[in-house]
Amino acid sequence: MESQKKPDRRPQMTDASTFLGNAIKRSQGAAAMIRGAKENSGFTLVELLIALTLLAMLSLLLFGGLRFGTRSWQRSEADVSATDQIGIAQSFLRRALEAAYPARLLPDTAQAKIDFEGTSQGIRFLTPAPAALSVGGMGRFTLIADRRENEKVLSMISRFELARENSSSSAMDVRLLGGFDNAEFEYFGSDRPADPPTWRNSWTDHATLPELVRIRIKFSDGDRRSWPDLVVAPRLTVDANCLYDPVIRRCRGR
Numbered sequence: 001m002e003s004q005k006k007p008d009r010r011p012q013m014t015d016a017s018t019f020l021g022n023a024i025k026r027s028q029g030a031a032a033m034i035r036g037a038k039e040n041s042g043f044t045l046v047e048l049l050i051a052l053t054l055l056a057m058l059s060l061l062l063f064g065g066l067r068f069g070t071r072s073w074q075r076s077e078a079d080v081s082a083t084d085q086i087g088i089a090q091s092f093l094r095r096a097l098e099a100a101y102p103a104r105l106l107p108d109t110a111q112a113k114i115d116f117e118g119t120s121q122g123i124r125f126l127t128p129a130p131a132a133l134s135v136g137g138m139g140r141f142t143l144i145a146d147r148r149e150n151e152k153v154l155s156m157i158s159r160f161e162l163a164r165e166n167s168s169s170s171a172m173d174v175r176l177l178g179g180f181d182n183a184e185f186e187y188f189g190s191d192r193p194a195d196p197p198t199w200r201n202s203w204t205d206h207a208t209l210p211e212l213v214r215i216r217i218k219f220s221d222g223d224r225r226s227w228p229d230l231v232v233a234p235r236l237t238v239d240a241n242c243l244y245d246p247v248i249r250r251c252r253g254r
Helices: 016-039 045-098
Strands: 104-106 116-118 122-128 138-148 151-160 172-180 182-189 198-200 212-218 230-232
Touching: 045 122, 045 151, 045 172, 045 230, 138 182, 151 182, 172 212
Parallel strands: none
Antiparallel strands: 116 122, 122 138, 138 151, 151 172, 182 198, 182 212, 212 230
């Protein structure tokens, strides 16, 4: 019998050049990976300058918008404050003029005259004292538009009815509005009952109050404020508290 041929179990040797080539390739790949990691680990100077420039431009836009918003807010707050001031002044004047009292100074029928004097620059009248003063009785008010400290000012000077005219200790001077160009005071009524009523710029030495009182205030062109025409109708027409005494020829107690 022929003997069977046994397989060769000796390990086969790999070519040395193949091992060497693979080792070189692996080393080159590792070096490339390390070099790429080093290159991507930071920014160049040009990239840093571009980033800083973009950041500065973005900050400028943000702060510009914030500044614009702040100015708009402040302007709107100033407009609201000015509108509130005008509303408060008109409300106060309306209440005071509606309650104006036609107190007689000369009760004689032929020379009747009430305590009211209206001119183109102001009004002097008698009206109940404001409740804020916590006192009763009448107060004599003088509404006047004059120039103070290089601006036109609408102010109200008040004193109690029985206070002396030359007494400054009892007078209260309240500033209602300022910074306008011109103020006009007009009165609607007639000199005699048979005459038709008309608007006029004065009302003095009359036996009755005017039917209407109109106050106009004009601002400069650049001023955003607006004063609607204030038209007030006094409610009282007769001095009901006057008890005429023919002996002294005036109201009793006056």
